[in-house]
Structure formats: structure tokens, C-alpha cells
Amino acid sequence: MTTTKITKRPSAPASASHHAKTSAPERKKWGYTVLAIVFLAIMLFPVYWMINASLQPNGTTLETSWLPLKPDFSGYATAINEQGGNLGTSLIISLGSVVLCLAIAAPAAYALAYFKVRGAGVVLFAILISQMIPGIVVANALYTAYNDLGLLNSIPGLILADSSHGIPFAILIIRAFMNGMPASVIEAARVDGAGHVRAFWSIVVPLSRNSLITAGLFTFLFTWSDFLFALTLTTTEAVRPVTLGIFQYIGAYVNDWSSVMATAVLASIPAIILLVAAQKYIAAGTTGGAVK
Amino acid sequence: MSLSTDVSLTNSGPGKPGATQEESQSPAQPSPRNNRRSRQRRERLFQWLFLVPAVIYMALFFGYPVVKNVVMSFQDYTTATFFTGEAPWVGLANYATVLSSSLFSTSLINTALFTIGSIVGQFVVGLALAIFFQRKFPLNGILRSLLLLPWLLPLIVSSAVWRWILDKDSGALNRFLGQLHIVDTGIPWLTSTSLALIAVVGVNIWIGIPFNLTILYGGLQEIPDELYEAGSLDGATGWKAFRHITWPMLRPVVSVVLVLGVVYTLKVLDIILGLTNGGPANSTQTIATQSYALSFQEFKFGEGAALGNVLVIISLVFAVLYLRASRRSVDE
Secondary structure, three states, X not given: OHHHHHHHHHHOOHHHHHHHHHHXXXXXXXXXXXXXXXXXXXXXXXXXXXXXXXXXXXXXXOOOOOOOOOOOOHHHHHHHHHHHXXXXXXXXXXXXXXXXXXXXXXXXXXXXXXXXXXXXXXXXXXXXXXXXXXXXXXXXXXXHHHHHHOOOOOHHHHHHHHHHHHHHHHHHHHHHHHHOOOHHHHHHHHHOOOOHHHHHHHHHHHHOHHHHHHHHHHHHHHHHHOOHHHHHOOOOOOOOOXXXXXXXXXXXXXXXXXXXXXXXXXXXXXXXXXXXXXXXHHHHHHHHHXXX | OOHHHHHHHHHHOXXXXXXXXXXXXXXXXXXXXXXXXXXXXXXXXXHHHHHHHHHHHHHHHHHHHHHHHHHHHOEOOEHHHHHHOOXXXXXXXHHHHHHHOHHHHHHHHHXXXXXXXXXXXXXXXXXXXXXXXXXOOOOHHHHHHHOOXXXXXXXXXXXXXXXXXXXXXXXXXXXXXXXXXXOOXXXXXXXXXXXXXXXXXXXXXHHHHHHHHHHHHHHHHOOOHHHHHHHHHOOOOHHHHHHHHHHHHHHHHHHHHHHHHHHHHHOOOHHHHHHOOOOOOOOOOOHHHHHHHHHHOOOEHHHHHHHHHHHHHHHHHHHHHHHHXXXXXXXX
């Protein structure tokens, strides 16, 4: 075999060997693409399975077919009927938390990056340490405080608590961006007589738009995904985020997986939208948050 | 003119003797020097105001809980406390109860196995994928970013989906294995005491791969090509290049990823509660889930707090490592 190969190669027509030379690396590259798609298919199988199971007719616990050949939307009807309000609650809490988080984090990041105020090091240290504090410790203490303050089962209570997922991260990521902002622009505005608040609002905020969007999107996702505070800081059905709704579905014996999976699909929509529509910001957030 | 230089000048000075007097001086006849001083003070105050909301928030939602948790851990804090307002001091009794309970050693071992298993799995697969995606091929960027999806989904959603996939009787995994004739009867992934922890670790690895992949990929991208070119002249290619060029250069990123991973994995609650709720027979109970159960299911808040503090101490050990690993990137 080897000998024939060796003897064959030089005898091959020049044009053919030339053709093979240009297309072989090209073919190899597409081979990698195929391999990557196989990885992706394995990794995203659960997502496929969630969508597939959500499209099965109600009550078929025994066999979910591999393909949703006859899509049935009754699972979604049940999901929206039973969890629609919870989805709305999640949406309100997430949006509220984005507003609160940016309102607190953006000025703080500005002070840390641009003013370099005294104590900045301590604040940054505290932010890093805060990442080590287990959520259950925070929830344990907050429950008693919320009980006294009447904040249990309330939307403001959950917005405040859920923002703890986003605020430290947002400060770090916005600050990292503002560190690279030219100081001369802000100084010029200040020389022109703009006050601190105006310089911040009309110069700094527009300039750091991208980092604010990244921080806002991640805060939204963090709060939307929050389960711990939903679980511990609510005791009635009055205020119930969708994550808790799903937990209650799967807490009992499940005999209607299609509506559970339909709810799961609906609860995944923000993540899917962000991944497709805001890829640039997501990429900035993943790398920026951890290493910078 | 430049405000930032003014500030840095005042900041660089150590103490300011007499500064308090200047503040109380009447503004009617300000000496130019005093005027400038007080302007600087006001200036600095203004700058601090930008930071104040964040400081207050951090104090209320991270500082207060930690302090309160320490206090509670020394009290007999139960549901009765909410009615009577009384939480008698019990010294170290909560710690004694919690640490001597037979469940503690189970949760400690489970926490260690869960954390080590998850981290090793996430890291090895993440690094392998990161190296693979270093190659240039069509659709690389899109495929890599789609891989992020498992990480972005709410954890409780992932738990629900995996509950269904790992279901003993009609889950996709058992049906798949059945069709390949690898198994005859359904494997009780989540309901067997010997398998549940492995299954939970597997799901957590699936969740963590995208994060590891992304950070490690970023780290690999920063290694200059010249190093590999120089290395290949010396015959360092393939495994040799990885050992002598890639790994040493990637070390700082690796330590950040690993320590962050440990710190995040130690406090995982959602996945375990969603998949097994700590069962069967406590075989997936970790310190975090046990602390939750004590506080919010048995309403022994004092004991829950004590166990939570044990978790904080374990995390702090890794916090030291984390700070050492990340100090450089923060200062930069």
C-alpha cells in the first residue's frame, strides 16, 4: 500500500495534484467544523430535548418521541395559563433589578475608575470578597430582616435582594471599561462648566454605553434566573417568580412533562434572545467579568 | 484645571492638620488658600457621593448578612423568635449540634466530591474544547458562542430538563442506552443512592463547560504566536509545545478559573435542589443544601446559620487563593 502511494504521487498529473493541494486544507477545515457541530449537538441536546418535549401532547409521560413530528401546543396553553403570571412577575423583578443595578453600579464604577477616590481599594476588595459569600448565608439573614420589615412576598424585596447577583459584577465590568476612557474628554466638559452630575450623565454615560448594556443584560439574566431568593424570601403565592413555579412543578411527582418543559422553554427565552441578538455584549461579559 | 491632579495631590498628603478648623471658618472673608482647600473638600465629598449608594448597598446586602449570620449562629433562633422576638444566647451549642450530627460528615464529603468532580470535569473538557477552537475553521465563532447556551439558561430550567432526561423509566438517556442494548432495565440515575451524586456532578459539568471554555479560550488567544514559532524551531510542537509554552503561559488564567470555579461550586444550591432535593437518603446533600434545609425546612435558623458559616470559612480559604490569583488583573 505504502509503496504504491509513494510511486503514484510523482506520477500524478500536475493539474490534479495542484487541485488536491489547495482543497486538502480547505477540506480539513470543514472537517473541524463538522467536529465542532458534533460537540455542539451533544452539548445542546438537552435544549433540543426541552423544546421537543414541550411540543408533545399533554399527558404522554411514557414515551416522548425523538422528533416533534406532530407538534402539540397544549403544553404551552397550560404553561401560560398556570405560569403566565409568574413569568410577568419575573419580568418586572428583572427589569426593576436592571434599573437599580445600573443606577448604583454606574456612578460607583465612575468614582472608582476616574476619581480614584480614597478607599477605592477597599471597595474593590469588598466586591471580590462578596463573591465568596454563599447565597444561603445572605438569604438566611435577609429572611429575618425582611420578616421584620414586611418585605417578604414583595416585589421590591425581591428586586433589592436579586440585585446582589448583578451589582458587584456590574461595578467590575463598567469600571474595567471606564478605565480605558480618555480622561481628557471629561476634563474638557468640566472646564466648560459642567457639574459632576452633568458631566457624568451627558459625557460618561453615553461613552460607556456598551459596558452599561453588557452589565444590564447580565443583571437581567442573573435576576431572571434567580432561584434562591425566590425560594427563601417568598412564602405565599402572592409573588412568585417563574423559577419557583418550575421548582414547584418538579417538586411533586410530574405527570405532565409537556407543560413543565413548555414553561422551561418560556423561561429560557431571555437567554436565547440575548445569545442570538446580543452576542457581542454577552461575549464581552463572559470574559470581562471573570478575568478583568 | 485638571481636577484629577488636584485630587491626587491632596490624596497623596498624609494627615491634614487644621483641616477641621478651616471648614468652620466663616465664608464671609475667605482667604484664597482656605477657599481652595474647602473647595477641594467639597470636591472630594462630591466624588464620594458617586460611590455612596454602592457602599450602602454592599453593606446592607453582603456586610449585614454576614454579621447577622454570625450573631444568629450563637442564638437559639427558631420560628418562635418571630413571635416572641426572643432568641436566647446558646454559645457554641448550634455549632456543636451541627458539627456532631452524622449528616455533617456526609454533607462535607458530598460537598468535596461534588466540587472536585465538577471542577475537574468542567476544566478538562473546557480546556480540550478551548484548544480545539484555537484552530481556524469556518463558523468557529458562531459555534463557540452557541456553546454558551447551557451556561446562560436559568439553573432551575436546566435541572428540570435533566430531571426529565435522566428519568428512570422514560428518560431520554435510558431510552437511548436501551436502544443501543447497553442496558436492559432503566438505570435509576437520580433515585439510586450510589448514582445520584454522579448524575448531579455530570449535570453541573455540563453547565460549567461553557464558562471554562470561554475563559480558557480567551487566555489561549493572548499567548503570542511568536512563542510557538520560536518553539517549533527548537522542535517543540504538539504535546511538547503544550507543556512548555501553552501551559506555563496559561497558568494565571487557569488559577483564576479553578478558584472561581471552586468558590461558585461550593455554594451551588439550585441544581441539587432541582435535581434531587438532597436525596435520595441524603446522598446528594451538601453543606449548602443542608444549611438551607435546617433554616427553611426545619426552621432552625441558628443551626442553619452555623452551618452557613462553616461554608463561609471553607470559601474564605479559597478566597485567599482567588485574591492572589486575581490581584494582578484588578490592579491593572
